[in-house]
Amino acid sequence: MRRTTKFAAVLAAGILALTACGSDDSNEPESGGDDTSSAAPTSDIKVGMAYDVGGRGDQSFNDSAAAGLDQAKEEGLVSDETQESEAEDGEAESAREERLRTFADAGYDPIIAVGFAYASSVGKVSEEYPDVHFAIIDDQSLADSANVASLVFAEEQGSFLVGAAAALKSKTGHIGFVGGVEVPLIGKFQAGYEAGAKAVNPDIKIDVTYLTQPPDFSGFGDPAKGKTAAQGMFDGGADVVYHAAGGSGGGVFEAASEAGEGNWAIGVDSDQYNTADPSVKDVILTSMLKNVNVAVYNYLKEVSSGTFPTGVNTYDLSVDGVGYSTSGGFVDDITDQLDDYKQQIIDGKITVPTEPAK
């Protein structure tokens, strides 16, 4: 027993010492935070950001939302005292709700929920806190709610343009699509891509594959899976592969690079020519831009001017909410044709489907 007692005593002493220095530490960042906010007079709008799985630093969807917030912060539209929190894979519904409630209780307003997984929790919590304002990205099931803004994108329109680009650039008449997780949202990317490619070449062959099935969302963050899937397509004769697979896209670029000259990959969400690994950027034909940052920034800008947007805010081609990138100059020879399609979509002459043909 003596040894156990000794051990416990040492532990207890250690813990006391740790907690002591811990509380010293804790005061510093707090006061530091106060200093900066009082030095630069900024807005008193405290934004709560609830990210989806992956959070800030995923080089994809969440990062794009974070970029919009950062821009608003830099311009002083919102307070520096914004706070962020991210979801865990496969968490309970109550965890999502509590995240929003914790923000609301701590005085954060507005609260931005990044991702369609928050749909039902925003629906529930926005009713409990009628005076707090919410925004949700990629969902419009709460369109009628008085304190919720739905920020949605016409991913199919942007995908139509890169689909057309793929068909125009393909020499084999055979292209591919790699989806991250088979959810209806990614189906919009596929549907637009197929429609765009067929508008150029009705006989084109399109390979389609999804990396994982819900509830396994690892398909958005597994480059090895992305690479295997794309390799299969290139080996089978495809020469352009578009990915809508978040972090798995890196593997698609590698596969295109290894497939050699004349094989291309198409990026997604942000201009991946600028964000991908430098060794593979020369195979990135173009990227389908989904400007989540623009949506977040515009929303916060409106909030800072005193009005809280509600209802559905659609970011489509007409407001440059979606589009295609030209970095690298690989699509310079076909921009006329692409912009022509773009105009036809904006004018309503072309209606892009949102669900893949069965």
Added chain:
Amino acid sequence: MGLGLASAALALLAAFAITSLVLLAAGDPVGDVWAQLLKWPEQRNWANIINNACTLYLSALAVAVGFRMNLFNIGVDGQYRVAAFTAAVVAGEAWLPGYLNTAFAIICAMAVGAVWAGIAGVLRASRGVSEVISTIMLNFIATYLVAYLLREAAVKEEGSNQIATKEIPEGSWIPGIPFGDFEIYGFVVIAILCGVAFWFVLNRTRFGFDLRATGQSSTAAIASGINVKRMTLGAMMISGAVAGLVGLPIIFGESHSYGSTFQSGLGFAGIAVALLGRNHPVGIALGALLFAYLDEQSNPLQILVGVSPQIVAITQGVIVLTVVISYELVRRYGLRLEQREVARALNAERTAKAEEVSA
């Protein structure tokens, strides 16, 4: 009993120390983190904690049934998802009225869970395939099977990117139990009954005795006439049937359907909780509450204190590790104590005998 408490206290102290070190290393405010972690939760949070603990408890019970027989059922994760999906579809179709529908769906879920686990049981009993390998593989199959079936059975809500099964009619929901201004799952009662049944079957029935005997020594079990193969299959199926209940508190008490954002990973958390609770129904309940408590702190720690959610996960892992290690330390200490006691008794006897002889 005293030693058991000592080991738990030792484990918590060690976990406290190690977590503080991790926080220091990460440059996080240690004092604030502990202040938040040790703050008494609000009623609403307690309701969440109890609800979360309810599912964890069932999951850990399922794992513990296997553990008691030296079977490592890693497949609870797959079993509960297949079963929860089944229950949601069956209850959503509402072939029977009201609570008959609920009862039928629960029975279906348990049956599906039992069959799914039974596959691993048959493989183990008839071919000697390790249940660890087969249940891991069955988890993968469960994921893809449910994903495929969900797409077939799903109803899509306008404007939403989520898909889910048909909603269960309101008459078949399991009503919540009032908890202050809030409600907790009515399923908590069923979970408690499961715990009582677990204790009774293992400690007060022939079957439970056979199960524990097989777990401690299969050769001794065979020698005493226990059919080990049948016990393996039986234990696996019971484990699977309990696993079938894991997702049901959520299905019948909250979501009323099975959707693409249904909670996953409960089976793996259940393994940790079972270890924490030493496979004892009361210990598991405490372990589940502790786990749920830490889960609930994840959001405030991020939002109010500003530390990463990984810290909470690290704390959970550290607690499980230290508990397992300290159990072992205390067990060895107890063993030594016992040996010393026996040696002393023997010595005393010997000297007494020697004195007798010399006398």
